[in-house]
Amino acid sequence: MPLKLNRLCIHTATTKPWSLEQCLAEYPKQGATGISIWRQAIEGRDLNVAKRQVNDAGLEVVSLCRGGFFAAASNAGRQSAIDDNLRAIDQANAIGATMVVLVCGAVPGQSLIESRQQITDGIAAILPAAKSAGVKLAIEPLHPMYCDDRSAVNTMRQANAICDSLGSPDHLGIAVDTYHVWWDPELEEQIAAAGRAKRLFAFHICDWKTPTTDLLNDRGLMGEGCINIQEISDWVDATGFTGHREVEVFSNQWWAADQHDFLKQIIASYVELFASEAKAKP
């Protein structure tokens, strides 16, 4: 009997070889109820049509990924990032996504403190548009191995600090990704702090493989690695979070496999982790 997994969301980049149409056809068949959409997947499309397609598939659009990259060496570069984020907010609104995930950016050789200030300023610049569109912004702290050119925000504490410094606006929060933050000795307390501030907006899951052979695209399917995903999920849920768990496995190895098999393995791994929530479709 087919499953219905109320909190399982899959990120389209996880099954990168598939078109949006294939994702929309296959994810619900296997029990997923949410989809996170890579902006590349909707590039050049009529977003009204895409929104209808997603609705017809019965999937909730959990996140549009990704905005951010606010840090830049020049004023023009920073303005261009702000413009791009405004477009992302418009796209999210058009496709029915309630949240844009922010990979905040960094400039190699620029001090991380300076980059974080530029990130804070960039978020401040787009907050009014996000609020007016009813789209939430989720800062995703990235693993320190990405702080050269992808994000100067590398811990939950830093993400919480940026939200605080902007006055804790309702539309600004944090995306917790197990891959990026599992090593952090302050993880449990900073997740709790985000929960108390009502800013824990998203939860991404995948695993850390030993050895990891590529810094970008060698993530593990849940269970393939050493992250205690269940424990982190419990910390997240303890804040009152009841949203989707978004599977984000960026993996050259899995992308080279048959994507139908891969999707079945995603489901199997997910069900093994969260067995009590797996139930047959009504």
Added chain:
Amino acid sequence: MPLKLNRLCIHTATTKPWSLEQCLAEYPKQGATGISIWRQAIEGRDLNVAKRQVNDAGLEVVSLCRGGFFAAASNAGRQSAIDDNLRAIDQANAIGATMVVLVCGAVPGQSLIESRQQITDGIAAILPAAKSAGVKLAIEPLHPMYCDDRSAVNTMRQANAICDSLGSPDHLGIAVDTYHVWWDPELEEQIAAAGRAKRLFAFHICDWKTPTTDLLNDRGLMGEGCINIQEISDWVDATGFTGHREVEVFSNQWWAADQHDFLKQIIASYVELFASEAKAKP
């Protein structure tokens, strides 16, 4: 005129294709005054002879690298790590190294908190032997990308905490490596804290390349990447540290190059960073 660089030390693994004899012949010719020795480089040698060779070369043995790997799933594994560290202390003593650097270890899937406890217990077990041999132990915090299987100690704060928890013994301190800690938002204050506790024992330098194509062996020569090595060096020196700066560039790319050329580039990079200290040999 040949240089003499009073604070330049080179780690034998930086010029991995060279034998110990080649390192001893070439480093001083180019101005280095210190050498850090990879244990593999002295495996199976008569250490009395090796010690004489190093003395004859006029080099100070700054560190023996490396001990550690205290975390293990079984009692037998943890005891075997302790035994190996006792051997490392003996080797350091025999070759005239005043310090053993500790890469503390981690077990994939074991909680990082548990691993840190095993690390603390392992260090406690070898401290008496270190003290009696007059050999210092330097905990090297490793980048969080190595916390799956190389080290559960990933920040200066954690290293300071382990030293504190063992009662701040004289022979226990910290090795600061720019590659591992440059991302840490607490770096400046934790370096200062280590200095106040008189436990900042060693300073390793190399750079972070963008992109980094290998998690282990794609480190950059100083200047090839985005780390502000000068700033971190200033923080280290502000504690009163006057020891050697140890060049640790583990790089498949540089190892494939002519090692004489590589050594010259190391010197050039070092002199560019620390120009005021470069002086002609007396």
